[in-house]
Amino acid sequence: MNNYDLIIRNGNIVTADSVVKGDIAVQAGKIAEVSVNKAIEAKAEKEINAEGLHVFPGLIDSHVHFNEPGRTEWEGLETGSRSLAAGGVTTFFDMPLNSTPPTINKENLELKRTLSEQKSIVNPRFWGGLVPENIENLKELHENGVIGFKAFMSPSGIADFNNVDDETIFKGMTEIASLGSLLAVHAESTVICDQLAQKKQSEGKTSARDFVESRPIISEIEAVRRIISYAEATGCKLHIVHASSRKVVEVIEEAKRRGVDITVETCPHYLSLTVKDLEEKGGIAKCCPPLRDEDELEDLWVAVANGEIDVIGSDHSPAPASMKEIEGNFFEGWGGISGAQSTLNILLTEGYFKRNLPLEKIAALTAANPAKLFGLTNKGTIAVDFDADLTLVNLNESFELKNEDLFYRHQHSPYVGMTFKGNVKTTIVNGEVVFENGRITKELIIS
Ligand SMILES: NC(=O)N[C@H]1NC(=O)NC1=O
Numbered sequence: 319m320n321n322y323d324l325i326i327r328n329g330n331i332v333t334a335d336s337v338v339k340g341d342i343a344v345q346a347g348k349i350a351e352v353s354v355n356k357a358i359e360a361k362a363e364k365e366i367n368a369e370g371l372h373v374f375p376g377l378i379d380s381h382v383h384f385n386e387p388g389r390t391e392w393e394g395l396e397t398g399s400r401s402l403a404a405g406g407v408t409t410f411f412d413m414p415l416n417s418t419p420p421t422i423n424k425e426n427l428e429l430k431r432t433l434s435e436q437k438s439i440v441n442p443r444f445w446g447g448l449v450p451e452n453i454e455n456l457k458e459l460h461e462n463g464v465i466g467f468k469a470f471m472s473p474s475g476i477a478d479f480n481n482v483d484d485e486t487i488f489k490g491m492t493e494i495a496s497l498g499s500l501l502a503v504h505a506e507s508t509v510i511c512d513q514l515a516q517k518k519q520s521e522g523k524t525s526a527r528d529f530v531e532s533r534p535i536i537s538e539i540e541a542v543r544r545i546i547s548y549a550e551a552t553g554c555k556l557h558i559v560h561a562s563s564r565k566v567v568e569v570i571e572e573a574k575r576r577g578v579d580i581t582v583e584t585c586p587h588y589l590s591l592t593v594k595d596l597e598e599k600g601g602i603a604k605c606c607p608p609l610r611d612e613d614e615l616e617d618l619w620v621a622v623a624n625g626e627i628d629v630i631g632s633d634h635s636p637a638p639a640s641m642k643e644i645e646g647n648f649f650e651g652w653g654g655i656s657g658a659q660s661t662l663n664i665l666l667t668e669g670y671f672k673r674n675l676p677l678e679k680i681a682a683l684t685a686a687n688p689a690k691l692f693g694l695t696n697k698g699t700i701a702v703d704f705d706a707d708l709t710l711v712n713l714n715e716s717f718e719l720k721n722e723d724l725f726y727r728h729q730h731s732p733y734v735g736m737t738f739k740g741n742v743k744t745t746i747v748n749g750e751v752v753f754e755n756g757r758i759t760k761e762l763i764i765s
């Protein structure tokens with residue numbers, strides 16, 4: 319009889335295809351056996367009774383900014399990865415910016431990889447940057463294992479990560495296409511946003527609503543249309559991050575129908591917060607593109623339900639509380655939301671419980687789709703030979719999120735004060751329990 323490292327018994331096993339009751343056996347970090355409606359007879363070193371719990375494939379957050387190296391006073395790989403573990407996320411893709419140096423060449427990538435091996439308690443992967451200065455470095459980044467490339471069409475807010483001009487877009491996308499990689503894009507129009515922001519500020523209009531109106535949905539649409547044209551001209555595979563409105567998604571849908579190789583992400587904040595929250599909560603809820611109105615939020619849920627959204631990533635872009643202060647002028651203060659710990663909570667509470675979003679869809683959006691899209695062939699589902707990245711959730715447990723529950727370097731988030739239904743109980747990374755009952759259980763090599 320087999321003797322496994324770990325058996326998780328009697329859980330409701332959630333994948334993109336089904337929810338079934340069964341046992342999962344883990345050996346050497348991999349799923350060794352999945353038995354549906356029948357107990358695994360073997361024994362294990364460690365057994366977890368998952369009766370009454372749901373077992374999800376560990377979430378893959380394809381969009382976080384962990385700021386290390388170089389800006390660790392904002393966040394770090396240790397605090398960032400601990401917050402992910404607490405939220406049921408077992409793999410992250412770190413964006414190339416907000417760390418210094420940014421991930422725009424091989425040396426900087428290696429630096430980040432080394433630090434992650436020492437400090438992260440979940441699986442790290444990395445985006446490379448596309449900036450006007452680094453076309454010649456794209457190949458080495460690709461050869462050293464970046465997920466893909468990320469570019470900003472409008473200023474990034476970070477001095478050492480410049481946004482791309484049309485020439486860089488064309489040259490970069492041509493190169494990325496020839497490498498067989500893909501480009502993820504922050505798509506807002508610099509011209510539209512800059513003009514509107516200048517006008518607003520010169521008129522002394524600096525409210526939350528003014529800030530939001532200075533970055534309208536049409537600015538996203540304009541940038542998305544333009545980058546789609548470049549994708550069609552170069553054959554480069556495209557991924558649009560953080561679409562804030564279904565109107566943006568519709569442009570992408572239309573391109574998909576034409577045969578353009580394009581996918582789209584939205585974020586939990588566009589599915590759970592509105593301009594009203596920005597007005598009430600202040601800078602803590604400031605992000606770019608900005609939060610939209612209630613009708614846009616509801617429409618975005620329709621896009622999710624219809625399968626028009628490919629992945630949901632947190633765009634965790636943290637900063638110290640002092641940088642989130644706006645003192646009445648919403649054009650000031652850092653744009654970026656701390657939220658990576660709450661992605662599954664939001665999708666369960668606002669999606670599954672409030673809007674009947676099937677659990678299978680949540681598993682698709684947070685695990686199966688990103689795994690497939692970004693080539694993580696051993697991740698994204700619960701099946702034999704896949705990595706044992708698993709998240710155990712009690713769907714019957716509710717809790718109100720408090721600042722002290724957060725594992726971020728800075729314990730603030732616009733989600734604090736919200737009541738969530740569905741609580742992450744245990745997170746398993748490569749077969750190892752890293753989070754259990756509110757506590758991080760994995761020791762670090764260096765901390
Ligand atoms: N630099 C950075 O993290 N920017 C992010 N913040 C945000 O709100 N949107 C972004 O793209």
Ligand SMILES: [Zn+2]
Pocket residue numbers: 504559560606
């Ligand atoms: Zn962005």
Ligand SMILES: [Zn+2]
Pocket residue numbers: 381382383413633634635
């Ligand atoms: Zn981002």
